Amino acid sequence: METPHVRMRGVTRVYPTETGSLHALGPVDLDLRKGEFFAVVGPSGCGKSTLLEMIAALAPPSEGAVEFEGKPIGASVPDGVGVVFQENACFPWLNVADNITFGLRRQPLAKDEIARRLDYALTLMGLTDFAAAYPAQLSGGMRQRVCIARTLVTQPRLIxxxxxxGALDQQTRLLMGDELLNLWRATGATVLLITHALDEAAMLADRVAVMSSRPGRIxxxxxxxWPRDRDSRIVSDPAFGAVTGRLWTLLRDQSLNALGPAH
Amino acid sequence: MSRSLPWAPVALIVLLLVLWQGAFLLAGPDALAAPLQTIAYLAQQLTTPEFQQHIAATGTAFLIALLIAIAGGLLIGLMLGLSRTATEVAEPLLLAGNSIPKIALYPIVLLLFGIGLSAKVAFGALHGIIPVAIFTMSACRNIAPVLLKSAAVMRLSRADRIRSILLPAALPDIVTGVRMGFSLTLIGTVLGEMFGSQSGLGYLLMTAIGLQNTQVIMAVTLLLVAFAATVSTALLAYERRLRSRY
Structure with missing residues (x-):
């Protein structure tokens, strides 16, 4: 069997607190296949973002092992991994083009190669007319495209x-979902999407992991x-309703738990 | 705001001149000099080598003091801002230091540096360094965590992270600190000249007070006010332009 692109075994996360410790996550075992679109949904506070941060080496696991392409993840982000965050991560002091090439300019790349990748990313993300604009002049959706483009140009094998x-309105989210699918098909990268939106996970992913309330487990x-050439129109397919319904059935009790005992 | 009311600063200056003229008419020529007379006197004084030497003395001391305040404040602010523990320990100290009337320290400054340029510079820098340090420190602490996470994901070295993320992200707050530091350094330098110096605008003010020379007092004050207001306004405009992007 093929080595999984990302492999997590017995991964937990325990935070020290004033009164002792908080078991936030795990143990989690998870394999991501190379080139798949994988989504993780779960109730608030279940540790799904922590899961992602462990793969990105932004947070160390308390126990267990995380591997990317067969190698254990150490103290810094492995080469070939790109991350897009929920918050606006654009650098406000740089224009769109400089934001996108920020990481590239720190790599041993020729100028024309950087320019070529920038053009490609601007075109793919519909930002060509905004290359000289500053993030503050853009809408939230456009800023997120800049962040995606900034990740894309580094040609990550895992996104x-x-x-x-999360911060965008519903229509923009559906359209951004389409763009994400295009990007996934164009790059062939493995994608791990953390989301609280069941419909988003159901529409975009090949596989969706449902997590329990804290301590989060899969x-x-x-x-x-879904076929590989899917898009947001899949939301009108009856099978889409069945998938979201199945996700909600699994998540409902977990979300009630996360909401607290009064319910 | 200044864009929608381009005449507002001019109107304000005219209003101040009118108030000044009113105060002159009320208080009489023994207490105040009239605005036009003062402006004319200042213009004439600016051409004399003696006055120019005083300006040069103050200017030199002020520039050195400001450079020390900005460089020192940035360094202290960055060093403290990079560590949460250091911030927690240093912040109350810095705030306390900021509220000390610095003039109380002046005898010690004079003992350490003697009368002359170094005492003026030390006293000016002493005033300016704390606001620059405080604003730099809090700017480093308040940087959006997602920007630091992005830097980590792009595998920036520590030096690159400070130079390419932290400093530009903190720039608007640093400019605020520099603006505050600018005014306070000027105050400190002139104060230093008033009490322990034989040259400069502060010295000129002090001797004029002794001679009850209203014209000189008013002319020097006008020059200092005009300089401080101009630079401060320019810094504020730069800061606003920066902040509109952040």
Whole structure:
């Protein structure tokens, strides 16, 4: 069997607190297949973002092992991994083009190669007319495109997305979802999407992991079975309703738990 | 705001001149000099080598003091801002230091540096360094965590992270600190000249007070006010332009 692109075994996260410790996550076992679109949904506070941060080496696991391409993840982000965050991560002092090439300019790349990748990313993300604009002049959706483009130009083999559309309105989210699918098909990268939106996970992913309330564990992984050339119009497919319904059935009790005992 | 009311600063200056003229009419020529007379006197004084030497003395001391205040404040602010523990320990100390009337320290400054340029510079820098340090420190602490996470994801070295993320992200707050530091350094330098110096605008003010020379007092004050207001306004405009992007 093929080595999983990302492999997590017995991963937990325990935070020290004033009164002792807080078991936030795990143990989690998870394999991501190379080139798949994988989504993780779960109730608030279940540690799904922590899961992503462990793969990005932004937070060390308390126990267990995380591997990317067969190598254990150490103290810094492995080469070939790109991350897009929920918050606006654009650098406000740089224009769109300089934001996108920020990471590239720190790599041993020829100027024309940087320019070529920038053009490609601007075109793919519909930002060509905004190359000289500053982030403050852009809408939230456009800023998120800049962040995606900034990740894209580094040609990552694994793209980690931490609720990237959480701050956007529903229509923009559906359209950004389409762009994400295009990007995934164009790059062939493995995508891990953390989201609280069941419909987003159901529409975009090949597989969706459902997590329990804290301490977060993976309670089930659902295969959506969508074709590779899908887009947001899939939301009107009856099968889409079945997938979201299945996700909600699994998540409902967990979300009630997370909400607290009064319910 | 200044864009929608381009005449507002001019109107304000005219209003101040009118108030000044009113105060002159009320208080009489023994206490105050009239605005036009003062402006004319200042213009004439600016051409004399003696006055120019005083300006040069103050200017030199002020520039050195400001450079020390900005460089020192940035360094202290960055060093403290980079560590949460250091911030927690240093912040109350810095704030306390900021509220000390610095003039109380002046005898010690004079003992350490003697009368002359170094005492003026030390006293000016002493005033300016704390606001620059405080604003730099809090700017480093308040940087959006997602920007630091992005830097980590792009595998920036520590030096690159400070130079390419931290400093530009903190720039608007640093400019605020520099603006405050600018005014306070000027105050400190002139104060230093008033009490322990034989040259400069502060010295000129002090001797004029002794001679009850209203014209000189008013002319020097006008020059200092005009300089401080101009630079401060320019810094504020720069700061606003920066902040509109952040």
């Amino acid at each position: 980690l997305l931490d609720e990237p559309f 309670i089930e992984i659902i295969e959506t079975g």
